[in-house]
Amino acid sequence: MxxxxxxxxxxxxxxxxxxxxxxxxxxxxxxxxxxxxxxxxxxxxxxxRQVLDAEWAFRTGRNAAVHRGAHTLAALATDDYESARERIARLVGAHPDTVSWAMNATDALNEVALSLAEANRAAAVDPRLRIGAGDEILVTEAEHHANLLPWQRLADETGATLRWIAVDDDGVWTAEDAAAAITERTRLVAIAHVSNVTGLVAPVDAIVAAARAHGALVVLDACQSVPHRPVDLAGLGVDAAAFSGHKMLGPGGVGVLYLRPELAAALPPARVGGSMITTVTMTEREFLPAPQRFEAGTQPVSAIVGLAAAADYLEAVxxxxxxxxxxxxxxxxxxxxxxxxxxxxxxxxxxxxxxxxxxxxxxxxxxxxxxxxxxxxxxxxxxxxxxxxxxxxxxxxxxxxxxxxxxxxxxxxxxxxxxxxxxxxxxxxxx
The missing domain is CATH 3.90.1150.10 (Aspartate Aminotransferase, domain 1)
Known part of the structure; x- marks a missing residue:
């Protein structure tokens, strides 16, 4: 069977x-x-094999550029592409418009950090995105480099201070540690849902509540949670989350960025180019709404199709x-x-x-x-x-x-x- x-x-x-x-x-x-x-x-x-077969079937029977061609094959490929978005969104309790594609989770986390830096360079910054001298970005001492280096760079660029929740001799930290570290100066909290070293499961609900009380954003590294346990990103209330296909039975070269609708509408894209614009002149540009505004250029469509098959498999089990x-x-x-x-x-x-x-x-x-x-x-x-x-x-x-x-x-x-x-x-x- x-x-x-x-x-x-x-x-x-x-x-x-x-x-x-x-x-x-x-x-x-x-x-x-x-x-x-x-x-x-x-x-x-x-x-x-279900993931391997799905990607192979797409490559050999439906491969075409998405959202670009008017021919039948392009329409079929686009259907597969958007169907994959819907299936991934369902897996994590999100609306499809809140899910965009990235190369991997590291790329997705960098997208958030670079977009925040871009927002802070703009003349008119949404107050929710304002980060500057005297503000603090909070991480934990146990973070994967992918959820540390982007925030180090954002702190360097904006003049904010990077702070961290210290761990004990076993590498463990608690909700109480986090609550004490989140203050009126905190503008962003970035944590791993599950530590890739210690296996510690973060108290996300408590962190989101503390961050909300001080008007701070919460970014979740969900690489070690989404593949392994039920995760409802919208229900958790985080502002952004990232996870990778290759850790959840899918192909390499594709990741997922989740953005809460309010944040997605306020963030400028970090990367610009084809497929994510409405109008371009020689001096100006207008961007599509999310999620397409965060998907510049050609996406790894066959890998995305394989990732959707992986989501189907996880749901079946x-x-x-x-x-x-x-x-x-x-x-x-x-x-x-x-x-x-x-x-x-x-x-x-x-x-x-x-x-x-x-x-x-x-x-x-x-x-x-x-x-x-x-x-x-x-x-x-x-x-x-x-x-x-x-x-x-x-x-x-x-x-x-x-x-x-x-x-x-x-x-x-x-x-x-x-x-x-x-x-x-x-x-x-x-x-």
Missing amino acids: SIEQQAPTGALDAERLAAIRADFPILAAEPAGMPLVYLDSGATSQQP GLAAIDAHELALGQRLAAGVVSIPGVRLVGPRPGEERAGLASVVVDGVHAHDVGQVLDAQGIAVRVGHHCAQPLHRRLGVAATTRASAYLYTTEAEVDRFLDVLSGVRDYFGAR
Whole structure:
């Protein structure tokens, strides 16, 4: 029975998990000469055949420029393009007009920051977008570089001060920490919904409430949440959000930018060119309304079609079921890690809310060496600073080893990772 024929339920039992895994051809691969245990979905997820087939079908049967040609093929391609927007919007509880395409989440976050900088260069700035000397931009110490560097640059350009919510020795911060950091000087708060290193789930409701009380914008890095759990961006009340296709079963090269209607109407586009204008003279230009005003130039249409197929797949499985499955795996990972002598778990403790990933430090062994031992046993994990150098610096380590699960991950694979991890220190003679 294929996954499309199975109604979403509250859990992924053995039968449903087997059907899911059968949809992913790469899970049968043996890149290291052993059965693949893929625990690097936090970096890039794998793609089911439904996504691969959708993109191939578009490329071979409907490929054409969208919103430009008058011929039948162009009309079919445009239908696919806008249908994809509707399906992605439905997945995240948004109206299609609030969803625009980007190259990836990093590009989408840069779009917001660059557009805010552009707004502040304008003669007449919407007061909601005014950022200047004496104002503050707030992030956390645990942010991915993609949700840090754009705000560093915006602070440099506008004269605002970049501040951050500090983390504790485990890399954790709380709603109380955020509330204390948001003040009348705060103009923008940018946070990850789920940390890609610690697995901490941010208290978004509390942050939005505190930010609203002070008139601040809230930008959400949703890369590690949208693929894994039910997310209602409109319901959360954030002003902007970004996520990437390649982390949610889709192709690379495409991401999504969500903008609350009021912000989308006020923001100027960061990039200008074809397809996002109404009228152009040699000295003036007028832009289309959102979302097209943020989509300059030719878009990666086949990748967008593939991303829509990924959204369909996630809905068919059921994001609530995926969330329950991954939360259980995350607890299994956390409990297993803390039981291994000489191995330190980063992030929330076992029993506390955390996503389905675990980053660890092995005493006396560099993360890259840990990764090599695991890879030799067919276990693919991520090693390094995970594009979060400030967090690792705060934790006092150069790198960690991260195992990240997804809907196709099994308990047996988690146990296999823990078993090999438990022998790493002995393998290197670490004491």
